[in-house]
Amino acid sequence: MEGQFDAIQSVKSIETNYGPQVAREVVQIFLSDYPGKIAKLKTAIEQGNAEGIRFTAHDIKSGTLSMGIKPMSTVCETIERDGSKMDREKLQQLAQQLENDYNEISRSYGEYLNIQH
Amino acid sequence: MPTVLAVDDSREIHPFLKTALSQTCSLLLAGSLKEAEEILAKNEVHLILLDVSLPDGSGFDFCTTLQSQDSTQKIPVIFLTGKVGVGDKVLGLALGAEDYVTKPFDVLELRARVESKLKKFLYYAKEETYFQRGSLKFELSTYSIYLNENNGNQKLNMTPIEFKLLLKLARSPGYVLSREQLIDSVWGDSVYIEDRSVDRHISSIRKKLGTCSSYIRTVPGLGYQFLAEQQH
Numbered sequence: 001m002e003g004q005f006d007a008i009q010s011v012k013s014i015e016t017n018y019g020p021q022v023a024r025e026v027v028q029i030f031l032s033d034y035p036g037k038i039a040k041l042k043t044a045i046e047q048g049n050a051e052g053i054r055f056t057a058h059d060i061k062s063g064t065l066s067m068g069i070k071p072m073s074t075v076c077e078t079i080e081r082d083g084s085k086m087d088r089e090k091l092q093q094l095a096q097q098l099e100n101d102y103n104e105i106s107r108s109y110g111e112y113l114n115i116q117h
Numbered sequence: 118m119p120t121v122l123a124v125d126d127s128r129e130i131h132p133f134l135k136t137a138l139s140q141t142c143s144l145l146l147a148g149s150l151k152e153a154e155e156i157l158a159k160n161e162v163h164l165i166l167l168d169v170s171l172p173d174g175s176g177f178d179f180c181t182t183l184q185s186q187d188s189t190q191k192i193p194v195i196f197l198t199g200k201v202g203v204g205d206k207v208l209g210l211a212l213g214a215e216d217y218v219t220k221p222f223d224v225l226e227l228r229a230r231v232e233s234k235l236k237k238f239l240y241y242a243k244e245e246t247y248f249q250r251g252s253l254k255f256e257l258s259t260y261s262i263y264l265n266e267n268n269g270n271q272k273l274n275m276t277p278i279e280f281k282l283l284l285k286l287a288r289s290p291g292y293v294l295s296r297e298q299l300i301d302s303v304w305g306d307s308v309y310i311e312d313r314s315v316d317r318h319i320s321s322i323r324k325k326l327g328t329c330s331s332y333i334r335t336v337p338g339l340g341y342q343f344l345a346e347q348q349h
Contacts, residue, residue, distance in 0.1 A: 017224055018132070018133060018136045018137075018224065019136065022132040022133065022135075022136050025132045026129050026132055026133070029128050029129045029132075030129060033128060033129070055170060058170050058199060058200070059126070059127060059170065061199050062127055062130075062168075062170070062198070062199030062220055063127045063129045063130065065199055065220045065221045066127075066129065066130055066133060066220050066221045066222075067129060067221075068221065
């Protein structure tokens with residue numbers, strides 16, 4: 001993951017602004033919905049579906065921005081803005097980076113949920 | 118408490134919105150434009166928070182549709198979106214939105230913006246003293262309905278229930294409202310009213326409407342529809 005992103009800190013920030021219950025709810029939605037969203041993006045890239053790529057990248061960008069997950073929102077912003085000019089290989093590379101980021105963040109979020117229990 | 122409809126397909130946004138606005142309004146959530154349309158047909162909404170990219174269409178197009186319909190054109194729209202480009206902001210405001218807020222939003226800022234627009238909307242709503250639909254004029258302060266014909270205004274002798282039923286239908290021209298929706302709106306959901314009771318009231322309203330009785334169309338198996346605008 002580019003830069004120093006502290007996933008636990010991002011959840012703590014949600015806790016501070018919205019309370020622990022919202023932080024927990026948002027983390028659970030992230031863990032349950034994002035594998036599907038990333039898979040959808042990969043499928044759209046595989047099929048060369050430009051509108052699907054743009055829409056899904058925007059969807060993930062929008063959600064991760066609100067959750068303060070900068071590394072993922074930055075990757076999606078790049079895909080949304082410049083995806084139509086990229087070849088499939090480059091898009092697949094970015095989608096893989098997105099998935100790696102998700103995997104790393106989801107591990108931290110999993111720990112967060114365990115600590116909360 | 119005013120009602121705000123938030124149209125956003127990202128489930129992760131919903132908990133933020135609920136917390137941000139829980140003390141300001143009653144919040145209804147829609148994940149698509151279709152759901153939003155259904156909610157608008159059944160509820161009195163005072164403000165709409167609208168995402169731009171939705172699974173079944175564009176929030177920009179939906180805003181244009183809202184502006185073109187009598188029943189929704191006065192509802193203030195605030196775009197709440199991840200589209201941060203100046204061009205998008207200008208387009209959103211040019212389409213008639215009251216405001217354009219980008220994600221991530223600050224909870225206090227969003228609340229302040231929503232409260233500000235609600236205050237303005239509710240102030241003007243209070244100013245509304247009458248409502249016109251086709252040849253019918255609804256005088257809201259006195260629960261009176263006037264039929265505008267060649268020889269001037271004729272007051273129709275409606276009961277308060279009939280007034281509320283007809284107003285509810287007239288506020289959503291073209292929309293089919295089920296008997297259940299009409300019961301919830303007129304009597305509230307804590308009272309048991311039979312569907313046939315609605316039919317009896319509608320029948321009585323039609324008689325009193327005289328030449329305008331065709332304003333109310335029965336949609337078999339679904340409910341009733343107000344059609345004044347298509348016919349006049």
